[in-house]
Amino acid sequence: MTAPQVVVHRDKELMARAAAARLITRIVDAQAARGSASVVLTGGRNGNGLLAALAESPARDAVDWSRLDLWWGDERFLPTGDPERNATQAREALLDAVPLDPARVHPMPASDGTYTGDADAAAAAYATELATAAAQETASPPAGAGGGGVPAFDVLLLGVGPDTHVASLFPELPAVRETERTVVGVHGAPKPPPTRISLTLPAIRAAREVWLLAAGEDKARAVAIALSGAGEVQTPAAGARGQSRTLWLLDRAAAAELPRDLYPPSSP
């Protein structure tokens, strides 16, 4: 696992545009190297801001959208098409506008249909879907990926909550303590809705690159704590690390409380 690197942008709009450009490059590179790429999406304003910026970028045509696998790091356990579902918001921000292969788009199950009302069963089904994809992966996973039943995602995106949650891993709740399963049902989440599905820290840490996005002064304390050596049970964002890269993409306001030695020298 890698030590975090920090990049600070002037404001959240620029952060979204720069992150979108960075993601396009990463996808194009992965497709050139391995034929396809895989990205794990996050909910929240910053993740959706990145997708919206990507939709507006002329460079988006450099991506072969038909050879991109999309997964989700977490989902609000709500009915199909609910406007509060992370998948619905991602579709509106970007996915409906690009020629993806529907077979490669893997939303987490909704609260209606097969897993009605059973977030734990829905989580188990998603874990199986991930394990199947991992088994089919032709390229070798990066060293140390652990083979924990998830593909070696190229980029895994995470928003960061003011309480330092990432995906739906909230401080002290059972999901953040999970060491075996790759996907779990989350109950009693402090951010609505209370019932969610989430990748666990071991699944997140199988990704090649983990990018954490945070903007705004209400995130400044969370960012500073997570980057100052806090424990992952109390500070889930501190446990989100990638195999080859861990990147914190911040705006100036979210970086405001970083200790000086963590603040990158060339930042605005």
Ligand SMILES: O=C(O)[C@H](O)[C@@H](O)[C@H](O)[C@H](O)COP(=O)(O)O
């Ligand atoms: O379902 C969700 O809400 C998310 O996946 C959650 O983890 C989100 O990313 C953070 O709460 C940050 O959200 P913002 O980017 O909106 O601050």
